Amino acid sequence: MRLVRLIFGTTEGAVGAVLLSLLVFIALFAPVLSPGDPLDIAGPPLLHPFSMARLPLGTDSLGRDVLAGIIHGTRTSLTVGLAAAFAAIAVGVCVGLAAGFSGGLVDEALMRVVDAFQILPGFLLALALVSVAGASLPVVVLAIALGAWAAPARLMRAQVLSIRERDYVAAARVTGMHPLEIAVKEILPNALPPVLTLAAVIVAAAILTESALSFLGLGDPNIVTWGTMIAEGRNVLRSAPFLSVLPGLALVVTVITVYLVGEGVTQALAEGKAGQVDRQGPTA
Amino acid sequence: MTLLCRMLNLRVTYHRQASAALDLSALDITAGERLAVIGESGSGKTTLARALAGLLPETARCEGEIRWTSEMPPQPGRDLGFVFQDPSSSLNPVLTVGEQVAEGARQHLNLSWSQAFRHARDLVASVGIPDPDSALNAYPHQFSGGQRQRLAIAAALSARPSILVADEITSALDMVVQAQLVALLDELVRQAAMTLIFVTHDIALASGLADRLVILKDGRLVECGATAQVLERPQSDYTRALIASHRTLSSRSLLPGSAA
Amino acid sequence: MTAALRLIRRRLATSIPVLLIVIVLTFVLLEFSSGDAVDAYLVSIGGGDPAVAANLRHAYGLDQSHLARLWLYLSSLARLDLGWSVAFERPVADLIVERLPNTLLLMGSATALAFGLGTSFGIVAGARPESATDRVISTVSLILYAIPGFWLGLVLNIVFAVKLRWLPSAGLETIASGRTGWARMLDIAMHLALPVGTLAAIYMALFMRVMRASMAEVWRLDFVTFARAKGLSHRRIVLRHVARNALLPLVTMLGLQSAAMLGGSVVIESIFAIPGFGRLAQEAVTQRDTPLLLGIILTSAVLVIVVNLLLDLVYALLDPRLQPSDRSA
Numbered sequence A: 001m002r003l004v005r006l007i008f009g010t011t012e013g014a015v016g017a018v019l020l021s022l023l024v025f026i027a028l029f030a031p032v033l034s035p036g037d038p039l040d041i042a043g044p045p046l047l048h049p050f051s052m053a054r055l056p057l058g059t060d061s062l063g064r065d066v067l068a069g070i071i072h073g074t075r076t077s078l079t080v081g082l083a084a085a086f087a088a089i090a091v092g093v094c095v096g097l098a099a100g101f102s103g104g105l106v107d108e109a110l111m112r113v114v115d116a117f118q119i120l121p122g123f124l125l126a127l128a129l130v131s132v133a134g135a136s137l138p139v140v141v142l143a144i145a146l147g148a149w150a151a152p153a154r155l156m157r158a159q160v161l162s163i164r165e166r167d168y169v170a171a172a173r174v175t176g177m178h179p180l181e182i183a184v185k186e187i188l189p190n191a192l193p194p195v196l197t198l199a200a201v202i203v204a205a206a207i208l209t210e211s212a213l214s215f216l217g218l219g220d221p222n223i224v225t226w227g228t229m230i231a232e233g234r235n236v237l238r239s240a241p242f243l244s245v246l247p248g249l250a251l252v253v254t255v256i257t258v259y260l261v262g263e264g265v266t267q268a269l270a271e272g273k274a275g276q277v278d279r280q281g282p283t284a
Numbered sequence B: 001m002t003l004l005c006r007m008l009n010l011r012v013t014y015h016r017q018a019s020a021a022l023d024l025s026a027l028d029i030t031a032g033e034r035l036a037v038i039g040e041s042g043s044g045k046t047t048l049a050r051a052l053a054g055l056l057p058e059t060a061r062c063e064g065e066i067r068w069t070s071e072m073p074p075q076p077g078r079d080l081g082f083v084f085q086d087p088s089s090s091l092n093p094v095l096t097v098g099e100q101v102a103e104g105a106r107q108h109l110n111l112s113w114s115q116a117f118r119h120a121r122d123l124v125a126s127v128g129i130p131d132p133d134s135a136l137n138a139y140p141h142q143f144s145g146g147q148r149q150r151l152a153i154a155a156a157l158s159a160r161p162s163i164l165v166a167d168e169i170t171s172a173l174d175m176v177v178q179a180q181l182v183a184l185l186d187e188l189v190r191q192a193a194m195t196l197i198f199v200t201h202d203i204a205l206a207s208g209l210a211d212r213l214v215i216l217k218d219g220r221l222v223e224c225g226a227t228a229q230v231l232e233r234p235q236s237d238y239t240r241a242l243i244a245s246h247r248t249l250s251s252r253s254l255l256p257g258s259a260a
Numbered sequence C: 001m002t003a004a005l006r007l008i009r010r011r012l013a014t015s016i017p018v019l020l021i022v023i024v025l026t027f028v029l030l031e032f033s034s035g036d037a038v039d040a041y042l043v044s045i046g047g048g049d050p051a052v053a054a055n056l057r058h059a060y061g062l063d064q065s066h067l068a069r070l071w072l073y074l075s076s077l078a079r080l081d082l083g084w085s086v087a088f089e090r091p092v093a094d095l096i097v098e099r100l101p102n103t104l105l106l107m108g109s110a111t112a113l114a115f116g117l118g119t120s121f122g123i124v125a126g127a128r129p130e131s132a133t134d135r136v137i138s139t140v141s142l143i144l145y146a147i148p149g150f151w152l153g154l155v156l157n158i159v160f161a162v163k164l165r166w167l168p169s170a171g172l173e174t175i176a177s178g179r180t181g182w183a184r185m186l187d188i189a190m191h192l193a194l195p196v197g198t199l200a201a202i203y204m205a206l207f208m209r210v211m212r213a214s215m216a217e218v219w220r221l222d223f224v225t226f227a228r229a230k231g232l233s234h235r236r237i238v239l240r241h242v243a244r245n246a247l248l249p250l251v252t253m254l255g256l257q258s259a260a261m262l263g264g265s266v267v268i269e270s271i272f273a274i275p276g277f278g279r280l281a282q283e284a285v286t287q288r289d290t291p292l293l294l295g296i297i298l299t300s301a302v303l304v305i306v307v308n309l310l311l312d313l314v315y316a317l318l319d320p321r322l323q324p325s326d327r328s329a
Helices: A002-009 A011-028 A066-102 A104-119 A122-133 A137-148 A150-164 A167-174 A179-215 A226-234 A242-280 B045-053 B097-109 B113-126 B132-136 B145-156 B175-192 B203-207 B227-232 B237-245 C002-031 C037-044 C050-059 C066-078 C092-127 C132-146 C149-163 C181-219 C222-229 C234-271 C277-286 C290-318
Strands: B003-013 B022-030 B034-038 B061-068 B080-083 B163-167 B195-200 B212-217 B220-226
Touching: A011 A066, A011 A242, A066 A104, A066 A137, A066 A150, A066 A179, A066 A226, A066 A242, A104 A150, A104 C002, A104 C234, A104 C290, A122 A137, A122 A179, A122 C002, A122 C234, A122 C277, A122 C290, A137 A150, A137 A179, A150 A179, A167 A179, A179 A226, A179 A242, A179 C149, A179 C234, A226 A242, A226 C149, A242 C132, A242 C149, B003 B045, B022 B045, B022 B195, B022 B220, B034 B045, B034 B203, B045 B061, B045 B080, B045 B163, B045 B195, B080 B145, B080 C222, B097 B113, B097 B132, B097 B145, B097 C234, B113 B132, B113 B145, B145 B175, B145 C222, B163 B175, B175 B195, B195 B203, B203 B212, B203 B227, B212 B227, B212 B237, B220 B227, B220 B237, C002 C066, C002 C290, C092 C132, C092 C181, C092 C234, C092 C277, C092 C290, C132 C181, C149 C181, C149 C234, C181 C234, C222 C234, C234 C277, C234 C290, C277 C290
Parallel strands: B034 B195, B034 B212, B080 B163, B163 B195
Antiparallel strands: B003 B022, B003 B061, B212 B220
């Protein structure tokens, strides 16, 4: 696909894509790379990194393998990040399309709902949802998505409103295209790119929110997450800071990767559009 | 009749473009003359104007040379003033008109702000803006398109440059306003004895203002000469076509079956 | 002045239905909680029989129908009564009023610091796009942006409070120190240095990136080329023409981010044991205190609306196109 080629053309996109593939690989093959349950005790407690060959990153206060925790934690972070972003964008795109197309009272009403979700602090909303529905992975995903869908909805609606007025849509309408067909064939492909660049931001924010929730003890207690690892490391901060530092580094690397890919996509899309302009050249 | 600049084999190609936007074998500009550069879209006239002013994008490839008699190319603002086509986007929307007209003088003429503002007031009055004192404190969006173009001219002339390049400054305006603007240019240029390079696609408009016409087509120089000569005895077919296609109220109607 | 009033009126007109939606939303959410404050209370006192639970529920009005309770709630809100906190055994409103100033101090300082530094760095980066300075600043901002706030807080805590012992590691001020006036302010400032620093670092990254991107957009606009054609100094073009225009989207973004920033205070207050609004939210969640959590969420919504309103006014001040003009064109 041309887009993929363009993404690899930019430094950010290339580095990000490589890192992302690595992270996805780790996430997918976690059970192979680190067999067994990461929550099992693997050795003596509070072992420092690089002191034993089979436990390269040491162990925590219960003797669990830190490297295993980090590898399996990749799964949680990526799953939650991608799932929450997907849900948020799916809902946001639908609401934005509906609002942009309906206009009038329906548009106003929908926008008030969007406003409501935008002024509610996403993290507090997530706290509320977790306290109501319990701390499990689907609830965390839902909680993050609820806080994040408002931005894509607003963006999508703005795109629809601006594209609706453009000449090629008017042309389509004049030739008698059905409104739904116009929506899907003319408007959606042109409205989507800015929403996609927003996707990277949402994924990154979702990963950070999930880790913050787990850090506060409100994440899923049955799986390994980097947030819980950092929280547990807090108790032995003075003697074994690596327990909190290492998962934190993993988070930073993951989030940077997501941003790099997002930057790559943004630049690739800009290049694509610029290429079109350049072909016409400046008039006179 | 001193030479201002000489262009030799000037070739400009924009980033990622296959063909050159401008391919000029030779063109001289005399100091104090009024030169109109005429052509249709894609003729290279804006490229020529920007090349003279040093405003080409960094990614554009430039071959050949522009030899200035003064050894150094003219400094933007101080030696050369440039006015753009679109009056609605030339002026900064968040700064007052007064500041935008005064800043050129302050930068190049070493005036204090109060001196520069007084200078700006005179300029704004000379371009025909009513109530110049309150105009200085107003913002661009409060003016009409024609007025904004006048203000852009005032801002460009703030540092009293000796060359003025006007790039299709009338193209975005109504006909009546166009005529007014051309009259204003005529007076300003005459008073300050400036060299004027007037870029346009409208040969009729140009002929009322310019001493010499340069016709461009697809980046190449098609014809060049004194206005009267070019209009009465055009040497190129293209020039003939340009003149012929100029429509006035006395032209023959294009509709089939209508009289005259 | 009339333009400002018009703006306020317009913003209020849309805010009231939004606030109503927020109230209904949070009410619905918490109605569906499987256990309520009475359950949590009974758990904390080691259990109790159903009769006691039923009596408590009746006393707190927790056994009426959903709609009746919504109506009750709405009418008490109108009296600025946010309910009773079962966990703390005090009116919710009192708790919020007590804790909110600390958070406002924390967030206000952090935002001011982040905005000042972030926009400055953004301007420096945006002054010469793609230059070495720009790349360095962009990379730093990317890293800062990716760092989880709580992790940075922990790391700074270890380094500055534990290892170096330059700053206190927890709390808002030294307890029972009896300090007043300047001494007290200095004490609070020392205690807030790390949490404010952490929050500021996180927020700053966003402002840097948005300012830089905004400046890159403005560089492409015609009036900047016109300014260059006038031969103005680079410094003047960057500051007066580019940055002055690039600032506008930043003000809007600040409004959009204010909700997220409120959320960010929760973990920071938790790490540094600041007795603030955010930490109150966490305590409300762990103690299943529905009225308290609801009150906190509502107050946050109102805060965000007020902040957005103020920013609307600031934006109007900065953009003359939004001010009333009486000059006949």
